[in-house]
Amino acid sequence: MTPPPPDGPPDRRPGGRTARIRTQVLDAVRAELGEHGYEGLTMEAVAARAGVHRATVYRRWQDVGGLLADVLDAAGEDDWAPPDTGSLRGDLTALNEEIQESLVIRPSIPQALMAASFRSARAADAQQRLWEDRYTRCEAVVERAVGRGELPPHTDARRLLIAATAPIYHQLVLLRAAPDPRLAAQAATTADLAAAAGAFARPAPGDEG
Amino acid sequence: MTPPPPDGPPDRRPGGRTARIRTQVLDAVRAELGEHGYEGLTMEAVAARAGVHRATVYRRWQDVGGLLADVLDAAGEDDWAPPDTGSLRGDLTALNEEIQESLVIRPSIPQALMAASFRSARAADAQQRLWEDRYTRCEAVVERAVGRGELPPHTDARRLLIAATAPIYHQLVLLRAAPDPRLAAQAATTADLAAAAGAFARPAPGDEG
Numbered sequence: 078m079t080p081p082p083p084d085g086p087p088d089r090r091p092g093g094r095t096a097r098i099r100t101q102v103l104d105a106v107r108a109e110l111g112e113h114g115y116e117g118l119t120m121e122a123v124a125a126r127a128g129v130h131r132a133t134v135y136r137r138w139q140d141v142g143g144l145l146a147d148v149l150d151a152a153g154e155d156d157w158a159p160p161d162t163g164s165l166r167g168d169l170t171a172l173n174e175e176i177q178e179s180l181v182i183r184p185s186i187p188q189a190l191m192a193a194s195f196r197s198a199r200a201a202d203a204q205q206r207l208w209e210d211r212y213t214r215c216e217a218v219v220e221r222a223v224g225r226g227e228l229p230p231h232t233d234a235r236r237l238l239i240a241a242t243a244p245i246y247h248q249l250v251l252l253r254a255a256p257d258p259r260l261a262a263q264a265a266t267t268a269d270l271a272a273a274a275g276a277f278a279r280p281a282p283g284d285e286g
Numbered sequence: 287m288t289p290p291p292p293d294g295p296p297d298r299r300p301g302g303r304t305a306r307i308r309t310q311v312l313d314a315v316r317a318e319l320g321e322h323g324y325e326g327l328t329m330e331a332v333a334a335r336a337g338v339h340r341a342t343v344y345r346r347w348q349d350v351g352g353l354l355a356d357v358l359d360a361a362g363e364d365d366w367a368p369p370d371t372g373s374l375r376g377d378l379t380a381l382n383e384e385i386q387e388s389l390v391i392r393p394s395i396p397q398a399l400m401a402a403s404f405r406s407a408r409a410a411d412a413q414q415r416l417w418e419d420r421y422t423r424c425e426a427v428v429e430r431a432v433g434r435g436e437l438p439p440h441t442d443a444r445r446l447l448i449a450a451t452a453p454i455y456h457q458l459v460l461l462r463a464a465p466d467p468r469l470a471a472q473a474a475t476t477a478d479l480a481a482a483a484g485a486f487a488r489p490a491p492g493d494e495g
C-alpha cells in the first residue's frame with residue numbers, strides 16, 4: 078500500500094493531486110466491485126486498495142453510494158462516441174456488440190453498477206445520468222442516417238435507439254440468458270426494419286395540434 | 287400474532303395445513319417486500335406477520351433467498367394467459383399495458399423481486415424460471431397471429447415477444463423513466479411492423495443447412 082501524501086491544500090489543477098486521488102480511488106472501487114460485488118464494497122477496502130487516507134475517502138465521497146455515483150459520473154466524462162460504420166444497421170449492430178461485450182465480460186463493471194443502483198439512491202441517480210448521456214450521444218447515429226436519407230427527418234431518435242438496444246439489456250441483465258452471438262445484429266435489424274416501416278415517425282412540427 | 291397450530295404430521299392435501307401455511311408465509315413475504323424492500327426482509331418478520339412458527343419457516347424455506355424463490359415459483363402456478371384481443375398488435379399492446387401496470391403500481395412486487403434477484407442466487411434462478419414460463423405462455427399470441435395469417439408460419443415467437451416487451455422493462459426497470467402512457471402501444475406497434483417486414487423470420491425447416 079502506497080503511503081498517502083501528507084495533507085496540504087488541495088491541488089485542483091487537472092492532473093493535480095485532487096485528480097490523482099480521484100483516479101486512484103475510482104480505480105479501486107471498480108476493482109473491488111469486480112472482485113466482490115456491491116456486497117463486499119467497503120470504504121475501508123477502497124481506501125486501502127487506493128493507498129489513500131480513509132478520512133480523505135469519507136470526506137470526499139461520504140459513503141459507498143457516493144463512490145458508486147462518482148464511478149458512474151466518471152464514466153460519462155470520457156470521449157466515447159457511437160460507432161460510425163456508414164449505415165444505420167451497421168452502426169446499431171456495432172453499438173449492440175459493444176454493449177453485449179461490456180455485459181458479458183467477467184467481471185462486468187456495468188452489470189455490477191446496474192445491480193448496485195437497485196441498492197443506493199445516489200447510484201441510481203448517477204446511473205440515470207449516465208444512461209441519459211449515452212443515449213444522447215447515440216442520437217448521432219440517427220442524425221447521420223437522416224443525413225444519408227436512410228430515415229425521414231422526423232424520426233424519434235430516442236425511441237429508435239431504445240428499440241435497438243433494449244433486447245440486449247433485457248436478455249443479458251434481466252433474463253440472464255446465455256450470450257447469443259446473433260443477438261446484436263438481430264436487434265439492430267429489427268429496429269432498422271421497424272424504422273423503415275415508419276415505427277419511429279414523429280409528427281412534423283406544426284402537425285401536432 | 288395468531289398462535290401457530292400445534293405440530294403434527296404435515297397435511298399435504300391441496301388446501302390442507304401445508305398449503306395454508308405456504309399461502310400465509312408467501313403473503314407475508316410479499317407484504318414485507320412491498321413495505322420494506324429486500325433490505326428489510328427477515329425470516330423473523332415474515333414468521334411474525336404470517337403467524338407461523340419461526341422454526342417452521344426456517345425448516346421449510348431455509349433463508350430469505352428461499353422465501354423469494356418460492357414467491358417467484360408460486361407466481362408461475364397461476365392460470366395467467368396473455369390477452370386475446372383478435373389481432374397481434376392488440377394482443378401485444380394489452381400485454382405491454384399489463385406489464386407496465388405491474389411495474390408502475392406502488393409497491394411493485396415484480397420490481398422488488400427483480401431487484402432482489404441481483405442479491406440472491408436462489409431468487410435469480412426462480413426469476414429465470416418465471417420469465418421462461420411467462421414468455422412460453424405468451425407464445426400463444428404469436429401462434430394465434432400465425433393462425434390468422436397475420437404472420438408467416440416460420441416466425442421466431444420468442445424474439446418477437448422480446449422485441450415487443452423489452453422496451454417496457456428497459457424504460458421502467460433499468461432507465462427508471464417516468465411512465466409514458468404511449469409506450470405500451472408504441473413498443474407493440476414497433477414489433478408488429480418489424481414482424482411484417484420479416485424481422486423475426488426463421489429459416490423454414492430444411493433450409494437451415
